[in-house]
Amino acid sequence: xxxxxxxxxxxxxxxxxxxxxxxxxxxxxxxxxxxxxxxxxxxxxxxxxxxxxxxxxxxxxxxxxxxxxxxxxxxxxxxxxxxxxxxxxxxxxxxxxxxxxxxxxxxxxxxxxxxxxxxxxxxxxxxxxxxxxxxxxxxxxxxxxxxxxxxxxxxxxxxxxxxxxxxxxxxxxxxxxxxxxxxxxxxxxxxxxxxxxxxxxxxxxxxxxxxxxxxxxxxxxxxxxxxxxxxxxxxxxxxxxxxxxxxxxxxxxxxxxxxxxxxxxxxxxxxxxxxxxxxxxxxxxxxxxxxxxxxxxxxxxxxxxxxxxxxxxxxxxxxxxxxxxxxxxxxxxxxxxxxxxxxxxxxxxxxxxxxxxxxxxxxxxxxxxxxxxxxxxxxxxxxxxxxxxxxxxxxxxxxxxxxxxxxxxxxxxxxxxxxxxxxxxxxxxxxxxxxxxxxxxxxxxxxxxxxxxxxxxxxxxxxxxxxxxxxxxxxxxxxxxxxxxxxxxxxxxxxxxxxxxxxxxxxxxxxxxxxxxxxxxxxxxxxxxxxxxxxxxxxxxxxxxxxxxxxxxxxxxxxxxxxxxxxxxxxxxxxxxxxxxxxxxxxxxxxxxxxxxxxxxxxxxxxxxxxxxxxxxxxxxxxxxxxxxxxxxxxxxxxxxxxxxxxxxxxxxxxxxxxxxxxxxxxxxxxxxxxxxxxxxxxxxxxxxxxxxxxxxxxxxxxxxxxxxxxxxxxxxxxxxxxxxxxxxxxxxxxxxxxxxxxxxxxxxxxxxxxxxxxxxxxxxxxxxxxxxxxxxxxxxxxxxxxxxxxxxxxxxxxxxxxx
Numbered sequence: 001x002x003x004x005x006x007x008x009x010x011x012x013x014x015x016x017x018x019x020x021x022x023x024x025x026x027x028x029x030x031x032x033x034x035x036x037x038x039x040x041x042x043x044x045x046x047x048x049x050x051x052x053x054x055x056x057x058x059x060x061x062x063x064x065x066x067x068x069x070x071x072x073x074x075x076x077x078x079x080x081x082x083x084x085x086x087x088x089x090x091x092x093x094x095x096x097x098x099x100x101x102x103x104x105x106x107x108x109x110x111x112x113x114x115x116x117x118x119x120x121x122x123x124x125x126x127x128x129x130x131x132x133x134x135x136x137x138x139x140x141x142x143x144x145x146x147x148x149x150x151x152x153x154x155x156x157x158x159x160x161x162x163x164x165x166x167x168x169x170x171x172x173x174x175x176x177x178x179x180x181x182x183x184x185x186x187x188x189x190x191x192x193x194x195x196x197x198x199x200x201x202x203x204x205x206x207x208x209x210x211x212x213x214x215x216x217x218x219x220x221x222x223x224x225x226x227x228x229x230x231x232x233x234x235x236x237x238x239x240x241x242x243x244x245x246x247x248x249x250x251x252x253x254x255x256x257x258x259x260x261x262x263x264x265x266x267x268x269x270x271x272x273x274x275x276x277x278x279x280x281x282x283x284x285x286x287x288x289x290x291x292x293x294x295x296x297x298x299x300x301x302x303x304x305x306x307x308x309x310x311x312x313x314x315x316x317x318x319x320x321x322x323x324x325x326x327x328x329x330x331x332x333x334x335x336x337x338x339x340x341x342x343x344x345x346x347x348x349x350x351x352x353x354x355x356x357x358x359x360x361x362x363x364x365x366x367x368x369x370x371x372x373x374x375x376x377x378x379x380x381x382x383x384x385x386x387x388x389x390x391x392x393x394x395x396x397x398x399x400x401x402x403x404x405x406x407x408x409x410x411x412x413x414x415x416x417x418x419x420x421x422x423x424x425x426x427x428x429x430x431x432x433x434x435x436x437x438x439x440x441x442x443x444x445x446x447x448x449x450x451x452x453x454x455x456x457x458x459x460x461x462x463x464x465x466x467x468x469x470x471x472x473x474x475x476x477x478x479x480x481x482x483x484x485x486x487x488x489x490x491x492x493x494x495x496x497x498x499x500x501x502x503x504x505x506x507x508x509x510x511x512x513x514x515x516x517x518x519x520x521x522x523x524x525x526x527x528x529x530x531x532x533x534x535x536x537x538x539x540x541x542x543x544x545x546x547x548x549x550x551x552x553x554x555x556x557x558x559x560x561x562x563x564x565x566x567x568x569x570x571x572x573x574x575x576x577x578x579x580x581x582x583x584x585x586x587x588x589x590x591x592x593x594x595x596x597x598x599x600x601x602x603x604x605x606x607x608x609x610x611x612x613x614x615x616x617x618x619x620x621x622x623x624x625x626x627x628x629x630x631x632x633x634x635x636x637x638x639x640x641x642x643x644x645x646x647x648x649x650x651x652x653x654x655x656x657x658x659x660x661x662x663x664x665x666x667x668x669x670x671x672x673x674x675x676x677x678x679x680x681x682x683x684x685x686x687x688x689x690x691x692x693x694x695x696x697x698x699x700x701x702x703x704x705x706x707x708x709x710x711x712x713x714x715x716x717x718x719x720x721x722x723x724x725x726x727x728x729x730x731x732x733x734x735x736x737x738x739x740x741x742x743x744x745x746x747x748x749x750x751x752x753x754x755x756x757x758x759x760x761x762x763x764x765x766x767x768x769x770x771x772x773x774x775x776x777x778x779x780x781x782x783x784x785x786x787x788x789x790x791x792x793x794x795x796x797x798x799x800x801x802x803x804x
Contacts, residue, residue, distance in 0.1 A: 043133060043158065048072055048169060050290030050603055051182070054273055056264065056297040057446075057598070063261050063270040065277075067287045071181035072603065075165035079193050082180055083164060084238035085204035089229045091125040092236055095160055099126045099151030125167050126151040128207075132170050173203060174210030175256060186257045187215070197239055197247040201229040202254070215254035216375040223252055256374070262347040264299045265306035267454025269447075272463060273596050280600075280609070290603030295596055296444035296611075301437055304727040305447035309435045310349070312699065312720035313452055316707070317429035322396035325409035326428075331355060336370045340378045342410055344369065345455040351426050354385070356409040363388040364405045366413060366423065385423045391416055392424040428452065431707065433699035433717075434461035434575050435724065440583035440694040443592035444611070445576075459702070466572040467700060470713075471530045472676030472685040473556065473569035473578075475585065475648050478527055478535075480550045481542050483644040488651055488764050489753025489772045491520045492534045499536070499564055510536050510568065513677070513712075522753040524651045524764070528659030530675065532568055539567035553591075553639040554581035569676060578687050579696030582673075585648055586689040588740060589640030642740040643767045649737050650765045652688065658750075660714045661686065664722045669734045671725060675713035680706040686717040691735045693728060697721050739765075746771055 051066030087094045093101045101124050123131070130150035154163060173183040183203050184192045190199070205213055205225040213222040227248045234244040261270035273295055277286045285291065329338040339355045353369040368383040387393050387405075392413070405411070413423035429452055437447040450460030459465070482488070495517045499508040510532050517533055526534035539547055544562035551557045556573050560566055580594045593611075600609040618630035652672035656664045660675040673688015682704040687696040697717045700707065707716070739745070748764045749756035754772055766772070 043129075043154070043166060046133070046166060047603070049178075049288040052277065052286055052289060052291040052293065054270060054293045054295060056266075056295055056299050057444075058299060059294075060264070060299055061259060062264065062266060062295060062297060063274070064259055065274060065287055068178040069176050069182045069186065070169065070178040071185070072169050072179065072290065073165075073181045073192065075161040075168075077192075078165070078168055078180065079195075081197065081238075082168070082184075082192050082195060082200050082203070084233060084236070085197075085200040085229060086168065086180075086207075087125070087164075088232035088236050088238060089201075089204040090128070090207060092232070094125050094164070097124060097126075099153075099155040100124060100148050123147070124151060126154055126163055129163055129167050129170070130154060133166065171207045172210065173206045174214070187254050189255060189257050196250070197230065197233070197243060198226065198250040199253065201233065201247065202226040202252065205229045215252055216373075219252060226252070260346065262455070264297065264302050265347055265349070265449065266297060266299075266302050267347055267458075268450035268460050268462065269295070269297055269302065269445075269596060271454070271458060272448065272450075272460060276597065277600075291608075292601040292603075292605075293597060294599045296439075296446060296598055297596070298437075298446040301728055302447040302449075304724055305435045305437055306349075306449045308720050308724035308727065309433055309449050309697070310452060311723060312697075312716060313429045313431055313433055314426070315719075316431055316699070316716055317427065318395045322425065322427060323430075325356075325405065325411050326353075327410045328406075328408045329355060329410055331357065331367075331408050335367050336382050337378055339367065339369050339410065340372060342369070345453045347453050347455050348412070351412045351414050354411055354413045354423070356405045356407050356411070357384070358407050359405045361389075363393060366411075368413075385413070385415075385421050387413065387423055387425055391419070391422060396425060428456065430701065431699060432457075432461055432702055433697065433720075434465070435698075435720065436462050436575055436579045436696045437724070437728065438579060438583060438594060438694050440586035440689055440692070441590075441592070442612070443580060443583065443594045444598065445594060445596050446693075448576075448596070457702075461698060461702075462575045462696075464574070465698070465702075466574060467683045467698065467704075468570055468572055468678040469556075469578055469685055469687075470569040470676035470678040470683060471532075471535075472674045472687050472713075473551075473571075474527060474530065474535050474567070475652060475674050476550055476554060476556065476581065477539050477542070477547055477567045478523055478651065479585065479640060479644055479648045480547045481523065481538055482647050483550070483641055484542060484546065486523060486538075486542075487753075487766055487770045487772065488524045488647055489522050489748055489766075491522060491753065492526060492538050493520050494518050494526070494531050494534045497533055497536055499540075508565070510565075521751070524654055524753075525751070527648075527651045527674070528654045530660050535567055536564055539564055550640075554584055555591075556581045569678065575685075575696045575698045578685070579694055582687045582689055582696065583694040584639055585645050585652075586672075586691070586694055586737075587645075588642040588738075589638055589645040590634075591637040591639045643742055643765075646737065646740050646743055647765045647767075653737070654762075656688070660712075661688070661718050661721075663714065663718050664688070664725070667722055667725045667729065669725070669729050669732075670736050672737070673721065675718055677711070677713045681708060681711035682706055684711065684713040684717045686713050686721040688721060690725065690729060690732075691737050692732075693725075695721055695724060695728075697724075742768055744768065744771060748772060 048070055049068045050070050050072050051064045053061060054063040056062045091101065093103060127147045130147050169179040172178055175186065177183040177186050180192055180203060184190050184195055187203070188195065188199050202222065212218060213225050215222055230239070230244050230247050233239040234241050261267045273293065277291065277293065281289065327342065335355050335357065339353065342353055344353050354366040357365045357367050364387045366385050366387055368385060370379050370382060372378055412426040412428065414426050416422045416424050432451045434450050436445060438445045448462050450462040451457055496509065501508050512532050513530065521534065544564060544566065547567060548560040548562050551560045556577050557571055560571050576594055580592060583592055584590060595611045597609065598611050599607060601607055615633045615635065616630055617633055618628060621627060649672050652674055653670065655661045655674055656671050661673055664671060669690060671688055671690050673686060676685030682700055684699040684707060685697065689695065697720045699717050744766045745763045746755065746766055747757050747761045748754060750760050750762045
């Protein structure tokens with residue numbers, strides 16, 4: 001008996017010694033690893049990489065910019081169903097363990113020994129948070145020890161809900177998505193609150209190895225894993241067995257969301273916004289800061305703008321004939337596969353790529369580019385159509401055309417409305433252009449198209465192309481004169497003029513577009529008919545330094561050289577600047593800043609930027625105590641007398657009624673504007689406005705060259721302006737331009753500018769005290785606003801500037 005007692009004592013003592021040694025060893029190991037543990041308290045101030053989201057003016061999502069596609073949600077905003085699915089898949093004892101789950105370790109070991117293909121990880125959600133946030137993915141015993149130690153500390157410092165929040169927002173769930181909010185949106189097009197049992201279970205199946213359960217490439221494995229998660233949810237009591245069985249019968253239902261500015265034909269607009277955000281806040285803030293951006297884009301107006309511009313570019317391009325197919329492919333076998341490999345532009349609307357299958361005298365039979373399955377495979381169905389000489393190929397007979405098509409030729413086509421199976425041949429235009437529409441009172445850009453296709457070229461002709469505005473600059477020369485003593489009825493001589501350019505430069509003789517002169521005319525006539533010789537005489541009289549100052553006020557040029565040729569629009573500027581300047585004429589002479597962005601907020605909803613700089617006096621009153629009503633104070637600079645602004649607006653109405661923009665009369669609304677055609681027709685412009693909408697149009701080759709000897713803005717850009725305004729103002733009432741107080745509307749003869757009520761008279765706008773006399777004395781035929789600089793003739797450049 002004593003021997004047994006001694007033996008048991010020995011065993012106990014040995015065990016105690018071993019325990020002490022093991023505890024000391026374990027303590028030493030813990031102490032050793034704890035020295036280098038990361039600071040887990042940094043999780044308190046965790047700010048994950050969150051994508052920046054850009055919205056159109058109506059709230060539609062326009063674009064997203066991110067390195068990691070993530071939308072951060074607090075735990076309170078994540079529904080129990082989603083939490084239950086992830087807990088069932090990853091850590092069923094999450095709410096009961098202290099960071100490390102012994103039961104889970106034992107269970108994973110048994111599953112591994114049994115050879116079950118559903119291998120279970122032993123790491124708890126807390127351990128995964130420790131690894132994802134504070135450690136590396138290195139597979140080592142040392143990392144696992146640190147992970148466990150950190151898990152205990154995290155559990156002691158944070159609530160279970162906070163730990164779950166960190167986990168569900170950080171994890172990678174495949175297809176570029178991080179966190180459950182982004183995954184729900186991009187896999188199923190839903191918020192987390194709208195997910196079904198099956199959908200939540202599929203997301204919960206992904207954290208271990210998203211590529212192993214790809215919804216299209218590994219569909220069967222994905223379904224099997226999803227159903228396994230559903231079974232665990234049933235087993236854990238989160239879902240009834242009936243609901244679980246029903247969910248397992250559902251298809252995977254993944255339909256990846258494709259977000260592209262091309263949905264609104266707004267590639268140029270979105271890229272301009274992205275560049276501005278990058279300039280303001282830097283790349284890190286743009287791609288990781290979770291900015292919320294409300295832009296000024298009007299999606300409907302944007303689509304109208306693109307349609308009007310594309311139609312105008314195609315109209316010009318097709319008038320110069322067909323240049324031949326894009327490329328040639330082998331169609332000796334299945335033509336669908338090689339045709340599917342031909343890259344196509346994503347923003348060319350209803351245009352589709354097609355290959356000529358066979359051709360004869362009556363036209364050509366074509367095969368349309370097949371679509372690809374979500375798995376990337378080319379769909380098997382083949383769609384055929386016809387190009388007929390009577391419709392689809394009619395325009396290819398122009399000069400310089402290569403109208404013959406041969407089997408294997410790849411071309412663009414567009415379906416003909418009302419004619420099933422029939423298509424019209426299309427081609428990418430070589431000429432390019434741009435269009436901008438903005439609010440003339442705020443500078444908010446409603447629409448911007450910077451070329452035929454953003455996918456083809458990201459160069460924005462609306463903001464980046466410096467081109468000569470030609471005669472579209474003339475209204476600012478005349479506005480300068482009207483602001484400094486001239487009236488719309490003032491007479492200027494339309495006659496040949498010679499300007500001495502100084503030693504070695506010879507004499508400059510500006511010509512009118514039509515090559516002839518017609519004597520003295522009113523200022524109105526000079527603008528309506530875009531008379532170069534009148535404009536040069538007027539600029540010489542007013543003085544180019546003063547005109548350069550007004551051009552700077554309007555933001556057209558920063559520093560216009562004081563040469564007379566600049567009065568004809570030979571200086572380079574952008575379409576955005578010109579449209580903004582015309583907006584200031586439309587709004588009564590108030591300075592505006594063009595903007596594509598209304599407001600920018602950070603991830604917490606705090607406003608970082610707001611375009612509207614008006615001050616609201618009295619808006620911050622704590623309560624109503626019979627004080628004056630709050631009011632908005634507009635502190636914008638007045639760059640032009642409102643009376644002058646109305647006078648030049650009235651004159652530009654005449655451009656459309658009687659002058660170079662008469663094709664625009666078809667819109668049937670009050671509109672004002674001006675054409676612009678530069679030397680050799682390298683640049684064509686039309687810029688104009690209604691009382692509430694300013695629009696600028698430009699057309700030209702990227703490498704400037706003539707658009708043709710007879711090309712004019714009246715022929716090409718004015719119709720684009722007309723088509724856009726027809727669509728944009730279709731349901732708007734016809735509102736006349738607002739007449740400011742002080743303006744006197746007097747009936748005058750359109751040719752002489754003298755008072756008249758007879759045939760050919762018009763209502764002209766005059767400032768107080770400037771009404772025309774009943775007749776002019778011979779000595780007053782050319783009234784002057786100020787003395788002429790005796791050296792003015794030498795303040796010229798070598799170019800002839802804009803022509804029409």
